[in-house]
Amino acid sequence: MGVDNANLAALVGSRICHDLISPVGAINNGLELLGMAGSMSGPELELISDSVANANARIRFFRIAFGAAGDQQMGRAELISVLEDISKGGRINYQWSPLEGCTRSEARLSLLAALCLESALPYGGTVKIFCAGGKWTVMGEGRKLNVDDELWARVSGGNSNAEITPALVQFALLPEAAKEADRTVRLEQSLEKITLQF
Known part of the structure; x- marks a missing residue:
């Protein structure tokens, strides 16, 4: 892949989304552990959990929209999952x-x-x-x-x-x-x- 301005922007978009998805996933895992331990519950945990799920969905959506494209295949189930979550x-x-x-x-x-x-x-x-x-x-x-x-x-x-x-x-x-x-x-x-x- 040559690197022109459009490709460079797509690569930057892919990189940002890739680097953000792991910490957002870790926050979600931490919330699940807190919920299982019973040390935190209520509307506060639900608000944080909903916000993390929304951030995760938007990052996945943006990774496709703004990230590097090509001829690689994307499965229907993955695309439906992204759109349902967002x-x-x-x-x-x-x-x-x-x-x-x-x-x-x-x-x-x-x-x-x-x-x-x-x-x-x-x-x-x-x-x-x-x-x-x-x-x-x-x-x-x-x-x-x-x-x-x-x-x-x-x-x-x-x-x-x-x-x-x-x-x-x-x-x-x-x-x-x-x-x-x-x-x-x-x-x-x-x-x-x-x-x-x-």
């Missing part, structure tokens, strides 16, 4: 519909698209991921969509002067990842639904 207690419900696994590159594109859609669903909603005949569809549905046209123009390769902040980095990464995978992102929007296809 949906718990959140305002967005993620659904993975493909019946087969996929390449890490396809999973990365799907999760970057999901993050873009998440930003348009301030009141929550559902993000569904489909694949048919090698064509991917990632659809976000919810009430009162919040769509910044300048920002979304960037996703489908249009000209955009929208400022990319850390919270919106997925809007810059998705078209680059699509280009790297020889795909084009298409955008469709209605009153309560946004669909990305690649």
Whole structure:
């Protein structure tokens, strides 16, 4: 793998997620031991446990979305597990519909698209991921969509002067990842639904 700016950013993302997952897992193991020993219980332990589970889910999600991609296969069960875990207690419900696994590159594109859609669903909603005949569809549905046209123009390769902040980095990464995978992102929007296809 050559190291250009996009690859370097993906490698940094992979490294950060890899280094964070072990301490978060250790905290979770420590909480389980405290619970088994009976030395700590109640809403405090539940709050800490829920927070650790959420952090673990987000790190696993970010590792796929922002980490290095390639032709390695990812299992369907792993992707469903990540999306189910990140949906718990959140305002967005993620659904993975493909019946087969996929390449890490396809999973990365799907999760970057999901993050873009998440930003348009301030009141929550559902993000569904489909694949048919090698064509991917990632659809976000919810009430009162919040769509910044300048920002979304960037996703489908249009000209955009929208400022990319850390919270919106997925809007810059998705078209680059699509280009790297020889795909084009298409955008469709209605009153309560946004669909990305690649």
